[in-house]
Amino acid sequence: MTGPSSLAVAGAAADHRTLTMSLFALFVLATLGITLWAGRRTRTATDFYAGGRVFSGLQNGLAISGDYMSAASFLGIAGAIALAGYDGFLYSIGFLVAWLVALLLIAEPLRNSGRYTMADVLAFRMRQRPVRTAAGISTIVVSLFYLLAQMVGAGSLVALLLGVHGEAAQRWTVVAVGALMVLYVTVGGMKGTTWVQIVKAVLLILGAGLMTVLVLARYDFDLSSLLGAAAQASGKGSAFLAPGLKYGVSGTSRLDFVSLALALVLGTAGLPHVLVRFYTVPTARTARTSVLWAIGIIGVFYLMTLVLGFGAAALVGSRTVKASNAAGNTAAPLLAQQLGGGAGSTGGAVLLAVISAVAFATILAVVAGLTLASSASFAHDLYASVIRRGRVTEREEVRSAKLAAVAIGAVAIGLSIYAEKLNTAALVALAFAVAASANLPTLLYSLFWRRFTTSGAVWSIYGGLVSAVLLVVFSPVVSGSAAALFPHTDFHWFPLENPGLVSIPVGFLAGWLGTLYSPEPADPAKYAELEVRSLTGIGAH
Template sequence: MSTPAAPLLLAAGDATTEHRPLIIGLFAAFVIATLAITVWAGRQTRSTADFYAGGGQFTGFQNGLAISGDYMSAASFLGISGAIALFGYDGFLYSIGFLVAWLVALLLVAEPLRNSGRFTMGDVLAYRMRQRPVRTAAGTSTIVVSIFYLLAQMAGAGVLVSLLLGIKSDGGKIAIVALVGVLMIVYVTIGGMKGTTWVQMVKAVLLIVGTLLITFLILLKFDFNLSSLLGAAADNSGAGAAFLEPGLKYGVSATSKLDFLSLGIALVLGTAGLPHILIRFYTVPTAKAARKSVNWAIGIIGAFYLMTIVLGFGAAALLSSKTIRESNPSGNTAAPLTALEVGGGAGSTGGAILLAVISAVAFATILAVVAGLTLASSSSFAHDIYANVIKRGKATEKQEMRAARLATVLVGVVSIGLGALARDLNVAGLVALAFAVAASANLPTILYSLFWKRFTTQGALWSIYGGLVSSVVLVLFSPVVSGGKNSMFKGVDFHWFPLENPGLVSIPLGFLLGWLGSLLSKEEPDRGKYAELEVKSLTGVGTAAAVEH
């Protein structure tokens, strides 16, 4: 085993200059291949149904694979591996939360949402509420949640390509974030949902194969003895036995314990409110296929998260925490550095090839997820806000698709700017913030709309805006933005909320406001529409015309 040293941090720099053409060539091959898929799919995108939902033509297995590709983001591959490498047991809690969250999505949301809507979350909410205010709120929430999630992917892209090309300067990292944003815009504007889905399927297969390869090579170094791996990780971490026990990150103080509780709630409840996951249920022809999609996704994602144990603890065993932190303060490059190490170390051909392959897979992960997120936000703007609020349902398909493509560009520009600021934050932590916002604003409204007959338009607005504003405000005044060790803004401190994740406060508040707003509303709930929605959500009858009332 080669010794982790400075050259390891510049894997594509001076130590591997001779292999740089190989690294860049392998890396570029995937980008070219996915662009080709996007162009091919774009030629088959002729209507809004194709652009938003791929024409509803994907099978349960295909959609499950695409959901896996959408869900196993930079947070999963880069962020969780880094969190485990630096904090051991506490880092693995991310994997548990992300996986358990799928049970909520499967049992409460997947089938009824597929039966009740057409393209977006706003379709479901508007069925029994006043369309314009509810669609405006749903569209706003979708865009904000998507941008929070995009921050994580942009941050991951910046550190990943910087490592690959040996870029140290802030300007170079910002340029990389901008490049990802441009590619994201191209994917969505050309390919729509069909192109995005095929890219996500290819990416899911590559990610599983790449992770399986690194897992195999790590276990090979420890004679396939997991106990030896964990022991080496504990010894090399500098924390000893505490590395394998709860509390290294979330047990230091009462505040950190509350932060852990907040994180857990956000992770478990957030998936069922994520817009880019929710719109995937509309890409299949039936509710049965939607349910099958989630079953496939749970199996694939579960296998992946089991392998993150080996990735994270393998990084801790083979690399020093100092080496990991010097490459990226939040540990986001632990997985690529481990790939370099098990491939033969810095300067070796095997290390260079494995680094390039794993980095290309990780970059593919980022591109696929940002495409899905951008599609969710642009679809919601075009379908909910532009077509149904601004144009009052009178927009043509051509106008709606033009609005979606314009929204894609705007979301891309905003994401590039914010992603440049967030480049040093742990991507798993950033995604947890998106989960908290989704669980605060979207989930209460979806559940109340599907299962509570007394829910009203006022309750929906209070729930969405209350959960959205409270979660975003708490994040802005948390240690994530200022006053923390790796805050977004350095050298200033204006935080007053002590927790890094707002879920503990904002999620219950979202549910409370939805309930209170409905009780205090002067509007009488439309029980007839609720009865229709209840039948639709259970049977799928009349789905195609669900929003044409």
């Protein structure tokens, strides 16, 4: 027989769930409103691909931050720190340092040399069709890897928020996220996506800042006390605060750390959805200013992930985090609930709702940016330049981009269903590895090597892309472990979880060999024109 007390508890839980869902829905409706507003102002291809090139350095810096501070940053890194301590914080360091490469080598030359996509730069002094084909394929593959992380984060988050369990509920969540991201891209284009990213970046900084202050307040703003409590609650003692808990167990794990570091530091400058952000500003100087703003905003955020991760370990407990989600993706929301007063309290329900809604807005903004970058590459590079050979109107090109967004969304949904057990930060690290292997070598060679040829560009992209993807397929990420995509089979032979240590040198080497044995020489006049444009901005769009 059901007693009055159990009925009261059930009623309170229902009230909290209603409150949580109401706040959650409010955030989603607000972002949809922004998208519809921007969609009415999207009329040309420049509006759809580059937001009309009207954003300031601060606005684009916030948008870049919104694009970059993804589910991996907020959910994945907090979870990685909560479970692996010091070694989990290595993700934050890698993600932040990577921006120096983008600032020093890529931002200004890319803005001056391209129009809408990365392939505009690569094909400037090469034969258009083979280079645009390779660049388009690479962009789509990298974006799909990144999309997996966001979808997995969304599934874990909403399952916690709604209190639902089981694979079916998480799969429907992934489908809903996919539908929303397609709507964002097809309706709002780059303008809508950019404003959603700006709003989301502000909300994420405010939300993470509030949690950081609340965590530190529990320990009288003494970071040493927080770290000591986290080490004690983790069950691993002082090892939790020292290097090696995850990446120092064996020689293989140490190599995995080196591979991860290479991928994180070099991958940012090759991420398509980050690169296209440089085209949304009017000048190269503004592009560089936007990167400086992004470094400052992202740097503050990643310092806060240190407090959030160790705070989750200390206040929630590593075992509780792992029991909720084996990869740790729910550490930040669980910490928010605990800071608000714990499960069942009104304060806990409110803070959980706010932080979950911010995280969900984070996911929606990032998946919209990724989908836009990949669909734009398909429409502008593959459809307009390769399939139609330039004989296409702006209206047809934008329509093909919208159809591509639907197709890419469907593929991302299908793949995400099998990746729910993986940590979002680890999934993003794979995307960074593919980007650093295929895109970065080709970009650097194109911008700075006079002898670089079409064959070198094609070899570099395909060499880095194929080696990275093959090594991932035959790594412990896909098979051979309990947390793999296919845990009940084992066909892995590559021992590292991240392929960057091997695939990044392969990408550079392939570009060098392709150029060395190229049947056609480089065009010195075209390189001179690219060099002048990239350095001065003369002739830039």
